[in-house]
Amino acid sequence: MKIGLAQMDIRFGDPESNYAQAEKWFQQAESEQCDILVFPELWTTGYDLKRIEGIADENSEKTIAFLSRLAKQYRINVIGGSVANKTDSGIDNRLIVIDSKGNFVKGYSKLHLFKLMDEHHYLLPGKEDGLFTLSGEQMAGLICYDIRFPEWVRKHVLSGAKILFVSAEWPEQRIDHWKVLLRARAIENQCYVAACNRVGSDPDNTFGGSSLIIDPWGEILAEGSLQEELVTAAVNLDTVDEVRKQIPIFDDRLPDFYR
Numbered sequence: 001m002k003i004g005l006a007q008m009d010i011r012f013g014d015p016e017s018n019y020a021q022a023e024k025w026f027q028q029a030e031s032e033q034c035d036i037l038v039f040p041e042l043w044t045t046g047y048d049l050k051r052i053e054g055i056a057d058e059n060s061e062k063t064i065a066f067l068s069r070l071a072k073q074y075r076i077n078v079i080g081g082s083v084a085n086k087t088d089s090g091i092d093n094r095l096i097v098i099d100s101k102g103n104f105v106k107g108y109s110k111l112h113l114f115k116l117m118d119e120h121h122y123l124l125p126g127k128e129d130g131l132f133t134l135s136g137e138q139m140a141g142l143i144c145y146d147i148r149f150p151e152w153v154r155k156h157v158l159s160g161a162k163i164l165f166v167s168a169e170w171p172e173q174r175i176d177h178w179k180v181l182l183r184a185r186a187i188e189n190q191c192y193v194a195a196c197n198r199v200g201s202d203p204d205n206t207f208g209g210s211s212l213i214i215d216p217w218g219e220i221l222a223e224g225s226l227q228e229e230l231v232t233a234a235v236n237l238d239t240v241d242e243v244r245k246q247i248p249i250f251d252d253r254l255p256d257f258y259r
């Protein structure tokens with residue numbers, strides 16, 4: 001299974017331009033024979049939270065239709081990053097999963113809102129987990145700040161996820177945290193982590209790229225630069241079972257002591 005991370009720059013508050021540049025990532029992913037293409041967090045709007053009410057996608061309908069068409073055309077599964085999702089109760093930050101036949105598989109709204117970037121003033125937290133199944137394999141989607149919450153990540157792995165997909169807009173100034181946290185999540189959960197960050201700047205932040213694909217032993221299989229690029233690596237889910245056999249942490253856990 002080959003994963004491609006679309007480490008893109010995002011035009012601030014300009015969904016039309018961002019939709020217009022999306023197809024080139026599908027073309028590149030197809031030419032590199034990727035099975036799964038991942039987009040970053042809020043890839044249609046960026047963090048234009050002051051204007052989010054006007055540019056959010058009503059029930060993510062436009063994004064789902066757009067990604068379904070391209071997923072089917074290019075026969076590729078898509079972790080459609082996240083988008084600003086407008087519902088009757090407000091706006092949340094929603095990751096969208098579409099399979100290679102164009103079927104909607106899962107929506108996951110970011111659980112932990114990041115106050116340092118004002119999310120709590122504009123967005124609602126999610127209410128459900130990020131688990132889903134693609135090609136018969138259990139996986140999970142998480143969004144950016146979520147990776148700082150190992151309990152939340154663990155819950156997904158205990159429910160069977162063998163790959164964690166992360167969509168992010170992670171600023172350059174904390175990029176060391178990004179790398180350490182992602183490797184730690186892979187090592188402690190003995191699973192793959194495929195994490196797509198953006199590059200470029202918005203009026204408040206410069207983003208750090210360094211999208212990562214990490215194996216269950218914590219080895220970095222692919223790492224992005226600070227430029228736009230498709231970051232790719234092949235993963236083999238048998239490795240998850242092999243690593244868990246070598247150091248059987250899931251047999252050795254003592255959850256009664258963790259309460």
Ligand SMILES: NC(=O)CCC(=O)C(=O)O
Pocket residue numbers: 041114117143144145146148168169170171174177
């Ligand atoms: N978009 C985000 O959730 C950013 C999280 C972040 O930068 C962090 O340090 O955590």
